[in-house]
Amino acid sequence: MSQVATSYLQTLEKSLYDLVSETSTNLPTDVRRAIKKAKEAENAGTRAAMSLDTIANNIVMAEDNVSPICQDTGLPTFKVKTPVGVNQLEIKAVIKNAIVQATKDAKLRPNAVDSLSGSNSGDNLGDGLPVIKFEQWEKDYIEVKLILKGGGCENKNIQYSLPCELEGLGRAGRDLDGIRKCILHSVWQAQGQGCSAGFxxxxxxxxxxxxxxxxxxxxxxxVDDVNPNEDLAKLEEYIVEKSNTFGVGTMGFGGEATLLGCKIGVMHRLPASFFVSVAYNCWAYRRMAIDINAQTGEIMNWHYTEGERISFRDEEKAENTSDNKVVELKAPITEEQIRELKVGDVVKISGRMYTGRDAIHHHLMSHDAPVDLNGQIIYHCGPVMAKDEEGNWTVKAAGPTTSIREEPYQGDIMKKFGIRAVMGKGGMGPKTLAALKEHGGVYLNAIGGAAQYYADCIKSVDGVDLMEFGIPEAMWHLTVQDFTAVVTMDSHGNSLHADVEKSSLEKLSQYAERVF
Ligand SMILES: O=C(O)C[C@H](O)C(=O)O
Ligand code: SF4
Structure with missing residues (x-):
């Protein structure tokens, strides 16, 4: 290969690496403004306001540490536009190299799991991954867009086939008003599980x-563009306004900010089919784009940089003016201590906790635990980890994952091993709530996406078990300090999640009448 070609490819790889790293670690300008608006909408002292404070703090930490905003760095999806004549195969190869390097450097979590064997490829490459879509265009430069959309919010995507019946809203027909109902419903059904406030x-x-x-x-x-189609522009505005009356709020804690943006596109359909498809994105809305010189491979321009950039550096911290109790917790925890905790209490955990998510819960149903879990805390978390020079593991990002996936197992596992607290995000269902009451356990809600904030609370990694499940799924033994979360399900049958779901359904039902 000629020197010119080599240096083009090397420069291109560096440009794509920078795109990946920047997307994972630095939230775009328009998203920052939307989060700032949400902060301003919340009342001081509420759980939602405190969560948004933590989120803002986390955004600053991710930028400063050049580390992932959220530990789930998503399924990398590239959209590439090339001038006629540019070799797309080369670009594909270089994107893969950049992804592998970014994974080695802990800018990305190894997220590519073999769907049949469950094994993690370790480098984010796999069948069909990363997703890369090419298009040709008449311009003389290359445009690369990247979105890193995590699994929790991806799970809240929903597709409606009209006509249909919707909880709270009744019949949705094959017209603009039916579309309106589907979109409102899509926001409601996400609750806090996709790390609201979302887009x-x-x-x-x-x-x-x-x-x-x-x-x-x-x-x-x-986020702040206006749809050129007048009907859709109106609908976008309507959806944001009404969704923010649901009272779902940040993390589903209740509050004013539930939806930060709604963008609607339209295409033709088959006579027999009428789909409304909704892609839900968490507040950690990581997408970025660059223009690349097609001769040199250099970045010419970054997108999403227009307008005021909020740094979140000099924000005033919301005071905890609520009357929520703050309780210090340290494992092993007794049943009496757990029974004293009530929904709304804030806990600060110090000492030991163990991570455990999907693979561990499945495993523990039919195996012994690798450690004594009696009185312990299980954290639903799949961290980003790196090895330092001495070969010790360090935590690079460690926010909670969506707990509801463990609903089939959680109650049984708590009882089987004597676990007293489980921590994750988005809440759990009736089976777990019943087990918490019977056994004496609590569910703690940490702030989804606040992966830098929580990584900072982890003082050491003391061991790891079941590494065969891959880094995100292994059981990490952590020592933490002042790790803060909120009791959202207690041992007395109370669940903030059930309450918010019920009250927000009432709000949703107010919009059953025809509007468009
Ligand atoms: O996989 C994770 O770490 C989190 C996931 O994105 C989630 O929201 O549940
Ligand atoms: S944990 Fe929350 S912020 Fe992170 S990817 Fe999942 S939904 Fe998004």
Whole structure:
């Protein structure tokens, strides 16, 4: 290969690496402004305001540490536009190199799991991954867009086939008003599980796959742009306004800010099909784009940099003016200590906790635990880890994962091993609530996406078990200090999540009448 070609590819690889690193660690300008607006909307002293404070703090830490904003660095999806004549195969190869390097440098969590064997490839490459879509265009430079959309919010995507019946809203027909109902419902059903306050991209029409593609394409629009289609512009505005009356709030804690942006696209459909596809994105809305010189491989321009940039550095901290109790917890915890905790209490954990998520919960149903879990705390978390020069593990990012996936196992596992507290985000269901009451346990809600904030509370990694499940799924033994979370389900049958779901359904039902 000639020197010119080599240096083009090397420069291109560096440019793509920078895109990946920047997307994972530095939240775009338009998203920062939306989060700032949410902060201003919340009342001081509420759980939602405190969570947004932590989120803002986390954004600063991620930028300063050049470390992932959230530990789930998503499924890297690239959209590339090239001038006629540019070699797309080379770009694909270079993207893969950049992804592998970014994973080694802990800018990305190894997130590519073999769907049949469950084994993690370790480098974010795998069948069909990363997702790369090419298009040609008439311009003379290359444009690369990247979105890192995590699994928790991806799980809250939803596709409606009209006509349909919707909880709280009744019949949704094949017209603009039916579309309106589907979109409102999509926001409501996400509750706090996709790390609200979120953003949605909506695709009207197409088939099942092109409809979702269209929805995801909307996530590349700027938060503050205006839809050129007047009807859709009105609908976008309406959805944001009404969704923010649901009272779901940040993390589903209740509050004013539930949805920070809604972007709707439309395409033709088949006569028999009428899909409304909704792609839900968490507050950690990581998407970025660059223009690249097609001769040199250098970055010419970064997108999403327009307008005022909020640094979140000099923000005033919201005072805890609520009458929530702050309780210090240290494992092993007794049943009496747990029974004293009530929904709304804030806990500060110091000492030992163990991570355990999907693979561990499945494993523990039919195996012994590798450590004594009696009185212990299980943290639903799949961290980003790195080895330092001495070969010791260090935590690079460690926020909670969505707990509801463990609902089939959690109660049984708590009882089997004597676990007293489980911590994650988004809450759990009736089976776990009943087990907490019977056995004497609590559910603690940490702030989703605050991966830098929590990594900072982890003082040491003291061991790891079941590493065969891969880094995110292994059981890490952690020593923490002042690790803060909120009791959202207690041992007396109370669940903040059940309450918020019920009250927000009442709010949703107010919008059953025709509007469009
Ligand atoms: O996989 C994770 O760490 C988190 C996930 O994105 C989630 O929201 O549950
Ligand atoms: S943990 Fe929350 S912020 Fe992170 S990817 Fe999942 S939904 Fe997004």
């Amino acid at each position: 949605i991209g909506v695709g009207i029409g197409g088939d099942r796959s092109s409809g979702y593609d269209l929805a995801k394409e909307q996530l590349f629009r700027h």
